Amino acid sequence: MSADGGPADEPVRASATAAVTLSEVAARAGVSVSAVSKVLRGNAAIRVSPDTRQRILTAAEELRYRPNFAARALQAARTQVLGLVVPDLTNALFTELMHGVEDEAAAHGYTVLLGRLDTDRPQTEVIARLLGEGRVDGLVLQATDGVDPAALAQLLDPRAAVVLINSVAPGRASSVTVDDVGGGRTATEHLVELGHTRIALAGGLPTSYTAQRRRRGHQQAMRAAGLDPRADHETALGYTADQGRQALRALMQLDPRPTGIVVANVNAAVGLLAEAHALGIDVPGDLSVVTVLDSWTAENTWPPLTAVRMQFYAMGRTAVTSVIRRIGDATMTDEVILDPAPVLVVRGSTASLSP
Amino acid sequence: MSADGGPADEPVRASATAAVTLSEVAARAGVSVSAVSKVLRGNAAIRVSPDTRQRILTAAEELRYRPNFAARALQAARTQVLGLVVPDLTNALFTELMHGVEDEAAAHGYTVLLGRLDTDRPQTEVIARLLGEGRVDGLVLQATDGVDPAALAQLLDPRAAVVLINSVAPGRASSVTVDDVGGGRTATEHLVELGHTRIALAGGLPTSYTAQRRRRGHQQAMRAAGLDPRADHETALGYTADQGRQALRALMQLDPRPTGIVVANVNAAVGLLAEAHALGIDVPGDLSVVTVLDSWTAENTWPPLTAVRMQFYAMGRTAVTSVIRRIGDATMTDEVILDPAPVLVVRGSTASLSP
DNA sequence: CTGAAAGCGCTAACAG
DNA sequence: CTGTTAGCGCTTTCAG
Numbered sequence: 078m079s080a081d082g083g084p085a086d087e088p089v090r091a092s093a094t095a096a097v098t099l100s101e102v103a104a105r106a107g108v109s110v111s112a113v114s115k116v117l118r119g120n121a122a123i124r125v126s127p128d129t130r131q132r133i134l135t136a137a138e139e140l141r142y143r144p145n146f147a148a149r150a151l152q153a154a155r156t157q158v159l160g161l162v163v164p165d166l167t168n169a170l171f172t173e174l175m176h177g178v179e180d181e182a183a184a185h186g187y188t189v190l191l192g193r194l195d196t197d198r199p200q201t202e203v204i205a206r207l208l209g210e211g212r213v214d215g216l217v218l219q220a221t222d223g224v225d226p227a228a229l230a231q232l233l234d235p236r237a238a239v240v241l242i243n244s245v246a247p248g249r250a251s252s253v254t255v256d257d258v259g260g261g262r263t264a265t266e267h268l269v270e271l272g273h274t275r276i277a278l279a280g281g282l283p284t285s286y287t288a289q290r291r292r293r294g295h296q297q298a299m300r301a302a303g304l305d306p307r308a309d310h311e312t313a314l315g316y317t318a319d320q321g322r323q324a325l326r327a328l329m330q331l332d333p334r335p336t337g338i339v340v341a342n343v344n345a346a347v348g349l350l351a352e353a354h355a356l357g358i359d360v361p362g363d364l365s366v367v368t369v370l371d372s373w374t375a376e377n378t379w380p381p382l383t384a385v386r387m388q389f390y391a392m393g394r395t396a397v398t399s400v401i402r403r404i405g406d407a408t409m410t411d412e413v414i415l416d417p418a419p420v421l422v423v424r425g426s427t428a429s430l431s432p
Numbered sequence: 433m434s435a436d437g438g439p440a441d442e443p444v445r446a447s448a449t450a451a452v453t454l455s456e457v458a459a460r461a462g463v464s465v466s467a468v469s470k471v472l473r474g475n476a477a478i479r480v481s482p483d484t485r486q487r488i489l490t491a492a493e494e495l496r497y498r499p500n501f502a503a504r505a506l507q508a509a510r511t512q513v514l515g516l517v518v519p520d521l522t523n524a525l526f527t528e529l530m531h532g533v534e535d536e537a538a539a540h541g542y543t544v545l546l547g548r549l550d551t552d553r554p555q556t557e558v559i560a561r562l563l564g565e566g567r568v569d570g571l572v573l574q575a576t577d578g579v580d581p582a583a584l585a586q587l588l589d590p591r592a593a594v595v596l597i598n599s600v601a602p603g604r605a606s607s608v609t610v611d612d613v614g615g616g617r618t619a620t621e622h623l624v625e626l627g628h629t630r631i632a633l634a635g636g637l638p639t640s641y642t643a644q645r646r647r648r649g650h651q652q653a654m655r656a657a658g659l660d661p662r663a664d665h666e667t668a669l670g671y672t673a674d675q676g677r678q679a680l681r682a683l684m685q686l687d688p689r690p691t692g693i694v695v696a697n698v699n700a701a702v703g704l705l706a707e708a709h710a711l712g713i714d715v716p717g718d719l720s721v722v723t724v725l726d727s728w729t730a731e732n733t734w735p736p737l738t739a740v741r742m743q744f745y746a747m748g749r750t751a752v753t754s755v756i757r758r759i760g761d762a763t764m765t766d767e768v769i770l771d772p773a774p775v776l777v778v779r780g781s782t783a784s785l786s787p
Numbered sequence: 788c789t790g791a792a793a794g795c796g797c798t799a800a801c802a803g
Numbered sequence: 804c805t806g807t808t809a810g811c812g813c814t815t816t817c818a819g
Contacts, residue, residue, distance in 0.1 A: 096566060098796060109806045114798060124804055143564040147511065148796035150502035151811050166530070166546065172522045175548065188561075191521065191546035193530065206543075209498040211451060318732045347732045354734040377673045377702045379709040379734055453812060464790045469814060479788055503812035506795050 097140045106136035117142070150211070159400060160213040162192040162203055164221040168316075169372035170343060170389065174242075177393020178217060185401055187214075194221050201232045208237050215400035217393075220244050222285045222316055238403040240396050244286045245411055251403055252411045253396040255387045257287050260369045260419040261294025264339045264385045267367055267421055269302040272430035273337035277310040279324035279349060281341040288313070291341050291369055310335060318348025325352045336430055337365040343372050343384065350378050350426065361428035371422060380425030388417045452495045461491035468492070472499070505566070514755060515568040517547040517558055519576040523671075524727035525698060525744065529597075532748020533572060540756055542569075549576050556587045563592050570755035572748075575599050577640045577671055593758040595751050599641045600766055606758055607766045608751040610742045612642050615724045615774040616649025619694045619740045622722055622776055624657040627785035628692035632665040634679035634704060636696040643668070646696050646724055665690060673703025680707045691785055692720040698727050698739065705733050705781065716783035726777060735780030743772045 099117075103110045108129055116125055116133045125133075136142075150156040161178050163171055175191070182189045190213055192203060200220060207213045215238035220229050230246030233239060240251040268276050278295050281288025292311070299306040312327050314320035321340060328335060340346035346368035353360050360366055360380060368375060371384035391414045399410060454472075458465045463484055471480055471488045480488075491497075505511040516533050518526055530546070537544045545568055547558060555575060562568045570593035575584050585601030588594060595606040623631050633650050636643025647666070654661040667682050669675035676695060683690060695701035701723035708715050715721055715735060723730065726739040746769045757763060 096564075096796090099798095100796080110796090111798075111807080112805060115805095118798085126804065129805080141564075143560065143566075145506070145796050146565040146567045147502045147505035148811090149798080151500070151506050151795090151813090152797050152799090154811070156502065165527075166521050167524050167527045169522050169524065172520075175521070179548075191548070193534075193546070205498065209451075209496075210501040211498075212501045318728055344728075347729070351732040351734055351736070373673055373699075374702070374729060377706040379706055381706070451812090454814095455812080465813080466791080466815080467789060470789095473814080481788065484789080500812050503795090504814080506797090506811090507813050507815090509795070 096145065097142050098145070099142070102133065102137050102140055102142050105140060106132040108133060113137070117144070154211075155214045155404075156211065157186060158188045158190050158213050159397065160190050160192055160207045160216045160218075162194055162207070162216060163219040164194045164196070166191060166193050168344065169374055170370050172372070173389040174393045177390040177395075178397050179393075181394040181397035185397070187397070187401070194219075196221060200224060200229060204233070204237065204239065208239070214238065215404050216240070217242060217396045217400055218250075222287070223282050225284050235409075236407070238400050240399045240403065242392055242396050247411070248409070251399050251409050253392055253399055253414065254287070254290075254412075255389065255392050255414050256419055257290035257369075257387075258294035258297070259415070260385045260387050261291035261339065261341075262298045263294075263419050263421050264367045264369050265295045265298035266302075267383070267385075267423070267427060268337035268339065268365055269298060269304070271337070271365060271427060273365060274304055274430075275310070275333060275335040276304065276337045276339065277312075277328045277331075277335035278306075279312050279314065279321060279328065279338055279340040279345060281313065282315055283313050288341055295339055314345065316342050316344055318344050318351070321345030321348030321350075322352035325349045325356070325358075329356065329358070335364070337367070337427070340366060340368040343368050343370045343375050343382070346382055346384075347374055347378055350382065360426050362431075365427040365430075367427050369419075375422075376424065378426075383424045383427040384422050386420045386422055388414045388419065391417055451500065452497050453500070454497070457488065457492050457495055457497050460495060461487040463488060472497070509566075510569050510759075511567065512541060513543045513545050513568050514752065515545050515547055515562045515571045515573075517549055517562070517571060518574040519549045519551070521546060521548050523699065524729055525725050527727070528744040529748045532745040532750075533752050534748075536749040536752035540752070542752070542756070549574075551576060555579060555584060559588070559592065559594065563594070569593065570759050571595070572597060572751045572755055573605075577642070578637050580639050590764075591762070593755055595754045595758065597747055597751050602766070603764070606754050606764050608747055608754055608769065609642070609645075609767075610744065610747050610769045611774055612645035612724075612742075613649035613652070614770070615740045615742055616646035616694065616696075617653045618649075618774050618776050619722045619724050620650045620653035621657075622738070622740075622778070622782060623692035623694065623720055624653060624659070626692070626720060626782060628720060629659055629785075630665070630688060630690040631659065631692045631694065632667075632683045632686075632690035633661075634667050634669065634676065634683065634693055634695040634700060636668065637670055638668050643696055650694055669700065671697050671699055673699050673706070676700030676703030676705075677707035680704045680711070680713075684711065684713070689719075691718070692722070692782070695721060695723040696725075698723050698725045698730050698737070701737055701739075702729055702733055705737065715781050717786070720782040720785075722782050724774075730777075731779065733781075738779045738782040739777050741775045741777055743769045743774065746772055 099110045099113050103113045113133050219242045230249035233249045245252040280292050296306040312324040314324050367383045369385045371386040375382040375384045454465045454468050458468045574597045585604035588604045600607040635647050651661040667679040669679050722738045724740045726741040730737040730739045
């Protein structure tokens with residue numbers, strides 16, 4: 078209803094068919110296209126008379142000029158857009174990652190284009206489409222869990238500006254990962270400190286780099302506590318609630334039963350907890366559950382899940398810094414976010430072992 | 433490791449700096465660029481000698497030619513990409529929507545670009561950036577809940593190919609919505625059938641079109657059952673778990689307390705349920721909870737949430753059909769997905785009223 | 788059947 | 804300070 082005359086309140090001129098071009102602005106301002114181009118790009122180093130500049134600015138404003146993306150991209154041979162591609166965008170844990178990526182991208186004048194990885198389509202197709210067709214200048218890619226990174230690496234052109242997150246491909250692509258070893262260790266140490274000795278691991282797929290490293294951290298903590306990480310106390314399942322349920326059922330076959338479980342990711346932990354209720358197992362009375370990765374869902378289970386919060390925001394920022402560097406030169410790097418360390422968030426799903 | 437020689441197994445050539453162009457292919461095939469263009473676009477109607485065609489095809493293959501997106505977009509004045517913009521991509525309930533959008537878009541040869549709406553940035557900026565700069569040909573947009581649709585409508589150029597989902601802007605943009613009235617009604621009817629009479633509504637914001645209509649459905653069902661939809665039995669909160677918790681606390685002040693609650697969305701319902709546990713309220717013993725909207729999280733609470741599944745997949749498909757039509761001609765439409773009706777999924781959070 | 792040439796909207800030399 | 808021009812990679816008349 079407000080109409081204070083400011084341009085922000087006017088309808089957005091957006092129809093592609095009626096797009097106003099530089100030359101229209103030039104015509105109205107009575108100057109050449111190049112003058113308009115210079116002024117509108119805001120290049121500070123250019124010399125234009127204040128008068129011309131003003132005429133151009135008002136003409137552009139009146140006409141609602143917007144630069145054409147394709148034309149700019151064609152001429153510059155770059156788009157100023159970065160792709161962020163993950164297997165499942167609606168996974169709550171990506172919230173932080175996306176924010177990290179977007180914040181850092183914005184800070185460098187890049188836009189981010191989100192993509193989803195179709196499980197049934199080859200991963201390379203996305204890469205080829207985005208990078209190969211020049212839709213993006215660089216790619217932050219989380220490969221689908223269960224895809225062998227070595228195999229993926231084979232398919233990557235080493236010249237492509239790709240940075241893998243949560244996975245590595247030495248010599249093929251840059252990578253940024255969170256401290257999965259530390260995360261697995263922190264989770265397990267928490268249970269150890271609570272007095273648990275029969276600690277199980279509801280781990281991820283063995284093909285997953287992330288899962289392997291969380292497992293390593295778990296085992297480190299076990300050994301450090303003089304405990305034996307027994308193979309039958311480990312499951313290897315995927316990242317869904319349903320697979321968390323399966324993991325619990327398998328683990329509960331054990332005799333004696335474990336009193337504590339480290340779950341390799343939140344979604345599985347949520348399912349595992351629901352299954353515990355279904356089986357009449359009291360958490361944390363009979364069983365303590367701690368999960369690696371945190372998200373809003375973990376706060377809203379019953380009991381709320383104790384979790385190890387991983388630094389996804391930082392990973393997102395670092396990944397963007399890394400691709401942008403890659404676009405400039407050919408340097409390939411492998412980074413691990415160690416600095417903000419994983420942090421244990423104690424909620425209600427873990428308790429001291431009561432004998 | 434496999435190396436069967438097929439091109440699919442070769443590294444993806446993707447570096448923008450080393451992109452191979454049409455003229456390089458032409459040179460290698462010993463023909464003109466225009467010939468290559470014709471053949472590679474696969475236009476069936478063109479006449480080229482089988483021999484030339486073959487030479488072109490092999491040259492393109494050997495060089496790993498990929499058409500440049502920007503060049504095509506510039507020349508065609510369209511990108512063949514559609515934008516899907518929602519407030520929060522990681523909201524699990526968008527899974528179905530995205531699939532619907534992607535499936536339908538793919539069927540028409542469009543790619544979809546996902547976007548997130550920053551709460552702190554004006555919604556029009558996204559529209560201007562995507563549509564105005566010609567990054568996309570059309571937009572499927574879910575406005576942030578709480579943004580007044582009328583206000584948004586003012587800001588929309590009626591010529592822009594925008595279709596709103598879960599909201600309307602008559603005369604300004606096309607729209608597609610799910611059957612919110614039916615959803616609210618179905619949820620409430622379920623509680624009525626279980627014998628509840630003191631039924632509360634943990635509704636959404638009054639500015640939300642969707643929330644308004646779910647509320648209307650709720651009230652219809654109440655009146656049809658001879659019940660009085662009392663104002664103090666309704667809350668109006670947003671779409672987060674935390675706001676669901678607040679709603680429950682407010683509702684539990686009532687004396688007598690309601691025995692059933694219809695929650696306007698899943699995330700709030702998950703929070704509300706967690707809060708019920710925290711307050712020592714037995715669900716469904718003391719209180720039945722049913723939510724409009726379903727997602728994997730609803731199956732993994734304790735007890736699992738009874739939910740009304742809305743047709744988000746269909747809405748996604750329809751929305752895409754709608755934008756694409758809008759790109760061609762100027763027809764503006766408002767559609768409601770009535771055909772697959774909302775479906776009640778009974779799980780454990782609702783039970784007959786036990787006196 | 789095939790090629791030369793113009794032009795999409797923009798930027799960046801290079802002249803005036 | 805300002806304008807002219809070439810050309811990014813592609814498609815598309817229009818001649819040959």
